[in-house]
Amino acid sequence: MTTRKTSSCCAICENSNQASICAVCVNFRLNEYHNLLKLQKSRRDYLYARLSEVVVAKGKADDQTNWRVLHNDKRSKLKEKLRSNKRHLEQGKVRIERMSDDLKDKYGVLESALSMLEKYRVEQLGKYYPNLISTQTLGHMAITAERLHKQSVVIKQICKLFPLRQVIVDGERKDGSTVQYDQICNARLPRGLDPHSVPSEELAASLGYMVQLLNLVAQNLASPVLHNSGFAGSCSRIWQRASYWDARPSSRSNEYPLFIPRQNYCSTSGENSWSDRSSCNFGVASMESERKPRLESSGSSSFNFSSASLHSVETHKDLQKGISLLKKSVACITAYYFxxxxxxxxxxxxxxxxxxxxxxxxxxSKEVRSVFSVRMACSRSSKQVEQMNKSVWNVDSAMSSITLLESAHALPTMKNICENLRNSAPSFLYATELSDNGKNECIIEGWDIVEHPTFPPPPSQSEDVEHWTRAMFIDATKK
Structure with missing residues (x-):
């Protein structure tokens, strides 16, 4: 064993070369060992920290490797599933195409069989039941003729109750020129959408008469209308119903008056609403004989927006909207029946x-007979019309025998009438512009009269036909 050299000044420990036996030497050696131990501990902690970092990095690398392996496995499975789905899709397309071809062939066979059956049926009916067919056709013609005759009588009575004609007023303008007005029951209707083109009394009365006339005509002709109205004489109102199931307007702001209310009567809150059953007078108070200030400008045929109040302007616009809606309904019925x-x-x-x-x-009645004869001539050959000319109008009906003669003579002209119908304007609506001479009040805006598809039976009220059709097209799709 080598001799330890120490810095101790203890002679005994140094000369004897033995372990320290004195307190000073022992403390010196303990301090030396303690320092060495601290150095080893710090080295151990450093190596442990490095090892921990290596272990953490190793764990992250292993996690990434496992993630790559897992996702590569999933991707391979998805690719295999995609290839399988594509294969099944191609097989399904081939199967559908094959089934479509088979269905087309079957439909072709069915159509051919149906056409043959229909042809055979027509031949059998023509062979064994000609009298029955003729009897049914003649009965239908007689019923239709009687209905048209009664309809013409009713319309004639309505026209007597509400005479509608055009009048010419001299010196209406400043230059002394004449102005044409439409008049109903001796009350002039407004020109264009200007409610101040006629006096307020005539405006309210004429629009009320027109509302009642339109209601009667629509009910008797079973024609479509675009509005609902509350007839109250010269205080009538008009609106467009919210839907087929709800006859009320969608909001109070969509209920328009057909008269010029007085300033002390108008209410912007919409309390006096025709659609509201709790309303008390519907503006009947405005029919008093006492002259009260109105919203119109006296002695002028135009509305002064600059000097009018905000409420007067809103009332004027609502009145214009009501006249526009009424004219649209009139235009719809006119285009439909023309x-x-x-x-x-x-x-x-x-x-x-x-x-x-x-x-x-x-x-x-003559016009109705002529149109009915043309229709019958359109749907039958000249031979059938000639046979019916000899028999159908011999029965006791509301139509005279001259109708069949008209139908026979109408065949050569039917082609021209149909061509004129196709070449004619599809329909007409009336815009807000108004010309000076009043001739261009009619403007075409696209009322296309087309054949409607077959629907379920319409409602019993004839005035609801338009709303029923609208519900089938619009309201039902909203749900």
């Missing part, structure tokens, strides 16, 4: 003038 009668819509006539011409034609 096209039904295979006639051209009068392009130069105003809204109410064209409506008056329509009522004149519908109230004329």
């Amino acid at each position: 096209n039904s009668l295979c006639l051209d819509v009068p392009s130069e006539a105003s809204t109410f003038e064209a409506f008056a011409k329509l009522l004149a034609k519908l109230s004329s």
